[in-house]
Amino acid sequence: MPNVYRALGDSTRRHILSMLKQGSKTQKEIVEAFDISQPAIKKHLNILLEEKIISESLNGKYRIYSINLYTLQIAYHEMLQYIGELLDDQLVSLKDYVEKGEFRDEEK
């Protein structure tokens, strides 16, 4: 039920996740890493919490956030399965396709 598209559909949230992959962070640490307000960050954290991509714990007056590895793994496999179904009719493996590197020059 977690909507990974919603969760990852914003670059600030992806940036937050990239921070959290290094280890748990307090809300304060996250807020200080961005140029937007504390309530704006809190809204992003709430969306990540709703979609169960991160989890929250309390430590005194601090709120600590960490990546929910389990949900990300589920999302990863669901997406792999979906893209597999979409693409296998064309007998082209995504992995093979990407490894050929045919697309790298085209992106700008």
Place this chain on the structure above:
Amino acid sequence: MPNVYRALGDSTRRHILSMLKQGSKTQKEIVEAFDISQPAIKKHLNILLEEKIISESLNGKYRIYSINLYTLQIAYHEMLQYIGELLDDQLVSLKDYVEKGEFRDEEK
């Protein structure tokens, strides 16, 4: 530049892509497969076109849509790679966290 999260972030659009994987379809065929109005479908098709996930061609009064396999593969690869990187690094830092024990009680 295509925004894969935007393109794939709606289940109607993912369903449309699942239809198009079987082969090109006219707008009429797509509209008939859903319970929503023709203008609503057209909006979804426009978003998929903007993000270059599908392409459009004309045949008389019909408008024919087909999957842009190339862009779709790149798009999914980017998403999966991003999640994959989050998972791999998190495994490492989770291990670090366990080995270090609690370190967050002291404010400096």
Place this chain on the structure above:
DNA sequence: TTTACATATAACCAAACGGTTATGTGAAAA
């Protein structure tokens, strides 16, 4: 030429998004 059909477009609506400022709350420090 008239009619029917596939599609486009405009106007509207409610809800969600991403941000703001202002202010309340609760724990820790002084």
Place this chain on the structure above:
DNA sequence: TTTTCACATAACCGTTTGGTTATATGTAAA
């Protein structure tokens, strides 16, 4: 106890999203 600090919450704002209905346009069929 008083103050400070981390965070929560409320109210507001402009834009986007996902849908609607009504209507215009362009091609094909009668």
